[in-house]
Amino acid sequence: MAVDVDALLTGLGRGERRALARLLTVIEDGRPEQLRQVVAALFPQTGHARVIGVTGSPGVGKSTLTDAAATRLRAAGRSVAVLAVDPSSPFSGGALLGDRVRMQGHHADPDVFIRSMASRGHLGGLAFATPQAVMVMDAAGFDDVIVETVGVGQSEVEVAANADTTLVAIAPGMGDSIQAAKAGILEVADAFVINKADHGGAGKLESELRGMLELGHATAGEDDEVSAWWPPIVRTVAVRGEGMDEVMAVLDQHTQHLDDRGERERRVRARAVHAIREIALEQVRLRFARFDRGGDPVLEELADRVVARELDPYAAADRLLDALEGGEA
């Protein structure tokens, strides 16, 4: 079943949601030539959307928070796309199920689009696929693109951090909430949301968090470029919409901060560098995979010699790169 990418791109230009959904499937499937075609066609139309990252460990209520934020942004007249990045495998099919369960409140609204995405096709995973999915949503004309990820693995953190504004969600009563939050996401937070703040322990959690932030601030030193923005902490009960006014205010303040300091341009540029590098790495991975799948004699022989301990893996990697660059692939 060949996908007619040209037709989908035309459909997207006409504002067809179905074309948008299918283009995201093209991104998810990760066929190299189709990806290249989609990005090349849509990239000139990007740059409008504000990208908001939402991350945190499982169970803190990220999707409820995201849905509540989408509701508020809609009320302010903004169109919203949500990309819920799901590290599930094709085996579980979790992403598709999730989409149906969510979005109950928005299903009649054409200016909200929610999509879960797994990283099934491509070798580079989320770090590679997510920015391209965001480009498609941006090109589709949404004012805000919310990227929601489980902030536990390093790829997931990287993905969420690659936003204009990154919200880190934690919750009281989740034993590992702060522990998981430590896993690289404290540094990337532009704001913290303590969700489920009606549960006991929200005050204690906030104190702990403030302690960790002060420690980090002391460590980072005076000339840290982030230090001009001290990440605010907002308490919410997202399921009832409580605290969402404050979340919206924080988003606007941070957007203003980015604009005032030329920081938004810096982030756009950092995203460009990130995208270029991840795509270049993916090209290298694809060449290696071709080595691999085709039973390429170069990699076969290198693997044999490593297994036999005639070559160490570094020496083998050098020869693999030589073969690659010599065009023997």
Next chain:
Amino acid sequence: MAVDVDALLTGLGRGERRALARLLTVIEDGRPEQLRQVVAALFPQTGHARVIGVTGSPGVGKSTLTDAAATRLRAAGRSVAVLAVDPSSPFSGGALLGDRVRMQGHHADPDVFIRSMASRGHLGGLAFATPQAVMVMDAAGFDDVIVETVGVGQSEVEVAANADTTLVAIAPGMGDSIQAAKAGILEVADAFVINKADHGGAGKLESELRGMLELGHATAGEDDEVSAWWPPIVRTVAVRGEGMDEVMAVLDQHTQHLDDRGERERRVRARAVHAIREIALEQVRLRFARFDRGGDPVLEELADRVVARELDPYAAADRLLDALEGGEA
């Protein structure tokens, strides 16, 4: 403070635990030339250890399970190294603290070595660093190397799966236990451990898991090479050592299965291919990083043109690779 890698390698050869610990810090720090030196020197001495992966979401009791397994393996006369891979950032310093908290029961035993590792120095992260740390532990002569990771992100799953036998731990009462377990780790499990089996809901959890496994088995089809081994499910209360006899039996059965079918060789070879490729990718990443940090005119110009939307990221990536391969870096 230059590290005298030669002296450390000599110390390791004499069985000094301090040298082992410092070589693991060298791996963790990720200075390219030192990594290369350590791996080249130690690789010929590897291949003895059985590598056991232990993965699962936060809170299921992975470290308790790992410690209980270490105790049993020691009782069977085997020496054990544990590598607890911690995706924490340098900011949190979680890894160092964790080492002190753990290992209470083993601190007087020279044949148990436990080490947490963050992935701070290198660009390729856990997928790159962990196999090299395992090599160091293998070369140090341990019979078993247990690699423990939080099985949520894709890198973490990949790391755990890169073992001879992979145990996936889940627990009742953890809302997201199975949900997280779906995230790519069902396929990689050689056995499941339902820990905290004395809590309510262990039976229900086991039924759900069996249902998912049957679904996966049906999907995978007849000729799936994994289908000859149906992953057993063991219930444990690791904190009291309950069920650990069964865990040991499953480890031995799976080791036997690998040996009978020549599957262990296949896994050793797959690890070699993985290591070669990850190291080669790291070399490419290092060259890109050099572009990046040095304000290289090639990447600067490409980023400018992408920000200006004159080039799309794919076209820019092509030019970056051309520059790299043309030796302009």
